[in-house]
Amino acid sequence: MEAVRRWRADWRYPTTLLCMYGFFSTVKPLEPFLIPYLTGPDKNLTTEQVNNQIFPVWTYSYLSVLVPVFLLTDWLRYKPVVVFQCVTLFVTTAMLLWTRxxxxxxxxQFFYGVVTASDVAYFSYIYSVVxxxxxxxxxxxxxxxxxxxYTVGSVLGQLIVSFNLMSYNNIMVFTLVLTAVxxxxxxxxxxxxHSMFFHRRQKTATEGTKRHVGGAGDAIEHTSGLNVSLEEIREEKVEKREETEDGAVKGLDEKGPMGEDFEESVGAGSCSQVLLQLWRDFRQCYSSRQLLYxxxxxxxxxxGYxxxxNYVQVLWEHAQPSQxxxxxxGGVEAVSNLLGAATAYGIGFTEVRWEQWGELALGGFSGLGAAALFFMTFIGNIWVCYTGYVIFKCLYMLLITIAMYQIAADLSMERYALVFGANNFGALALQTIITSVVVDSGGLGLGIIPQFTIYASYFSVIAVVFTLRGLFTIWRAHRISKESTPPVKNEPPDSDK
Structure with missing residues (x-):
């Protein structure tokens, strides 16, 4: 009995349970084949209904519940939201199985938007118990x-479909069992x-500043397969900043001492106090022009990602009907997840001055992503579509990792979560506008080829803007370096008198 109590008190116990939850909740063998399932004889829906009427609801749902779920997650201390997420996932899977x-x-799709928004609880939970x-x-x-x-689910789904081991409905039953586990x-x-904002640990300012960034920011980031630990990437900068301590500890945020902000927010028990502190931090963080870019x-x-x-399966179905x-x-999703994760992980070992070259990299690689999307759209070959998708996903994983590094390097854990959450809320707001105008049947209701033409053009605009911005940054850095270098005076040669 004593051994059981020690095991439950050890950090491995909640970590093991959370990892089990993360694994069984993400093994979804049918997800890569959702369009063939919905448009096939099981559901008998049309591609237009799925594309223009059903899928847009996920975007609207995700945007509408993201902020409330984020706040409730912290207020309820994570576990209730984790359980609620799984209940909602179970309901989503059951409805996919039994409704038409x-x-x-x-x-x-509305329920699945709630599931996606609740990912914040999964990634934040571990940092409150470890x-x-x-x-x-x-x-x-x-x-x-x-x-x-994700990878096991994609590979398993591909094997089941390729060897005709189960029908789509039976795969959904299998997924329902995994969700129940x-x-x-x-x-x-x-x-x-404890939690990050509403139920905070009573720590000293020194302890607060020495926290490494953690899962709250990862919680907001909704890119499946991105396996990067920002703690490792920014460790060197943290050590350099800690060397500047001189009696009074300086904060991780270059804009001001984090110690003061920490003391202000400790004990913020009411919602209004927490929201006010978040607003102050929001304004201070985005006052940095580089962070804003x-x-x-x-x-x-x-x-755009x-x-x-969300809609690439519709394009694949257009290029090569599954019937x-x-x-x-499934194989393509597995390969793209693994290569994307490897690309993101490898960027941590590159020696590049991203503060100088990063914006140019954002522009250049965004341009390559736009080219991949154009090839996927206008070359009606399924293998070109598959290859373009893998390239596009790897490029995004590469760039989002660089962006995570640049943004998180000088932020405390609380501001890390706030900035990353705000960025993704902005992404969802843009996505809602594009969905309502371009995709939704209440707007233009465009077909899949015009849609992907717009997405490719969208990334082309991003590429042009950030390439120009990157060239300007490099030119300015070169000019500043040139001006700060003192001119070398030419000494006159000695002459014989």
């Missing part, structure tokens, strides 16, 4: 197991005693 009408599928020294391992485990779940696991999670790219690129990922040919959507 357009209206029912729209309700399903000691600071365990943050890096906990981050690595929780992120890696989600990547494993995840729900049971979430109920066993221990209840945290990177955040603008973050919001714009994430918007989400639109592409007539063998499809390999």
């Amino acid at each position: 009408s357009v209206a029912a599928m729209q309700v399903t 000691d600071l020294k365990r943050y890096r391992k906990a981050t690595s485990y929780s992120r890696s197991v989600q990547l494993l779940g 995840a729900l049971l696991t979430s109920c066993l999670l221990p209840m945290p005693q 990177w955040s603008v790219w973050w919001a714009m690129a994430t918007c 989400n639109q592409t990922v 007539n040919f063998s499809i390999y959507n």
Whole structure:
């Protein structure tokens, strides 16, 4: 009995349960084949209904519940929202299995938007029950197991479909069983005693400044397969800043001492006090022009990425109908997840001055992503579509990692969560506008080829803007360096008198 109590008190217990939850909730064998399932004989929906009437509801739902769920997650201390997320995921899966009408599928998409918004609870939970020294391992485990779940689900789905081992309906039943296991696991999670904003630990200012960034920012980032630990990337900068301590500890934010902000926010028990503190931090963070530029790219690129990922199966179905040919959507998703994660991980080992060259990289690689989308759109070959999608996803993972590094390097954990949340809210707002105008049947209701033409053109605009901005940044840095270098005086040669 004593051994059980020690195990439950150890950091491995909640980490193991959370990883089990993350794995079973992300193994979705049918997700790469959702369009063939909905448009096939099981549901008998048309591609236009799915594209223009059903899928847009997810965007509207995600945007509408993101902020309330973010605040409720902290107020309720994570676990209730984790359980609620899994209950909602179970309802979503059950509705996909047993309902058929357009209206029912729209309700399903609404619930899935709630599930997506609740990801914040999964990534934030571990940092409220694990000691600071365990943050890096906990981050690595929780992120890696989600990547494993997505990959296993995609590969499993591809094998089942390719060898005709199960019908689509039976795959959904199997997914429902996995979700039930995840729900049971979430109920066993221990209840945290602290949270980031509403139920804060009573720490000193010194302790507060030495926290590494963690999962709250990862929670906001909704890019499946991105397995990057920002704690490792920014460790060098943290060490340099800690060397500047001179009796009074200086904060991680270059805009001002984090110690003062921390003391102001401790004990902020009411919602109004927390919101006021968040607003102050928001204004101070975005007063940095460099952070603002990177955040603008973050919001714009994430918007285009989400639109592409959400509707790419419709493009694949257009290029090669699943009723007539063998499809390999699951294999492509697995490959893109693994290569995207490898690309994002590898960027941490590059020695590049991203503060100088980063904006040019954003522009140049965004241009390559736009080219991949144009090829996917206008060359009606499924293998070109698959290859272009893998390239596009890897480029996004590469660039979003650079952006995460540049933005998070000088922020405390609380501001890290706030800025990343604000950036993704901006992305969702842009995505809602594009969806309502371009995709929704109440707007233009465009077909899939015009849609992807717009997405490719959208990334082309991003590429042009940030390439010009990057060239200006390099020119300005060169000019400043030239002006700061003292001129070399030519000494006259000695002459014989």
